[in-house]
Amino acid sequence: MKLSQPKSARIINTCRILCELRRSEGVSKAELSRILELNKVSCGEIITDLEAQGLVRDAYKIDVTNGRRPIALEIVKDARYVLCVNIGSRNIAVALSDLKSGIIKLERIPYETQCREEEFCAALLKSCIRTLKPADKEKVLGIGISIAGRISIDEKVLISCPYLPWKNMALVDVFEKTLGIKTLLTTNVVSLVAAEKTVNTKSLMNVEPVLYVDWSDSISLAVVMGAKVSIVNSDFGKIKLKGEETLEDSCTPSAITGRSSIKLREIWQNIPVNSLSDMAKALNLARQVTGATKAILGGDSSSIDASCLGRIRAECFELQVDKSSLGDNANVLSASEFALDRFFYQTSLLDEVRPWI
Secondary structure (H helix, E strand, O other): OOOOOHHHHHHHHHHHHHHHHHHOOOEOHHHHHHHOOOOHHHHHHHHHHHHHOOOEEEEEEOOOOOOOOOEEEEEOOOOOEEEEEEEOOOEEEEEEEEOOOOEEEEEEEEOOOOOOHHHHHHHHHHHHHHHHOOOOHHHEEEEEEEEOOEEOOOOOOEEEEOOEOOOOEOHHHHHHHHHOOOEEEEEHHHHHHHHHHHHOHHHHOOOOOEEEEEEOOOEEEEEEEOOEEEEEEEEEEOOOOEOOEOHHHHHHHHHHHOOHHHHHHHHHHHOOHHHHHHHHHHHHHHHHHHOOOEEEEEHHHHHOOHHHHHHHHHHOOOOEEEEOOOOOOHHHHHHHHHHHHHHHHOHHHHHHHHHHO
16 A cells, blocks of 8 residues: 555545544544544545445534534444454354444354364354344455464465364355355454454553463464554463363353353362463563563453462563453454454554554
């Protein structure tokens, strides 16, 4: 993209407007122009175009002390949809999401890694077809798939995954040929960072590196600088909770039955102290290598309780350790945010061009 070209500038400013409308409620055209430092005429033209596409509409009149009441704008959340897929080690979550990451339909299906690759893909695609039923296919912008493992640079091939026996799976080609919808693939930890940026942007805006950890069946790590992911390690390690049980093992049944909060409390109350110490040691090592001053526990580990988090903090030196605020459905929400980022808001693009805006 050449930033000097009017078309490129228009695309970037359109994304900026959409992101601001999502972030700030009750914003008028005049306020958008002022906040984003855009020419009023250009800002008005972009909003008119978005309204014509049915993506933005007038919401209500804003109360003011004097003068004419401006009209607040809002994104029409059900104007478009994305399908988000999170492939865990024991189950797959497939969800239809609106433009504000509201879940329209969610389906979780268990699977066995002993099945053939073709059977795995067939079950996954059938779940996607069922989940897509409430939406007009023409309004579906794309599909975002998140999974632990190594992803090809073009985000189309799953090179390897710690809990799947197959290598070099061309998942994106399978999805696009079968469903006819644009599809992208990413790692769990990258999608979690995308969601964190939306829910709690300031937590990732450090000048110095931030370690973002996805502690589930295996442990993935991303190094984030200025809200941009600079390094991804999808095989950072594996720490058992109790015997052979992992966090993914414990979370999956509770997620399906809806008793996640109770089950997760039991997990952290019974976790061996040495498991927490191992995590602290791993974070200390990562800090020495990356120079990070802050770490965020995301994914399933965002459910960690205060006492366990306190133990990790006590053994981490010169490293602030926090937990994500994404909650129990972090992995589903993160897949949704990844898809919305790439197919609609393009926040990752804005992160790249921000120094020149």
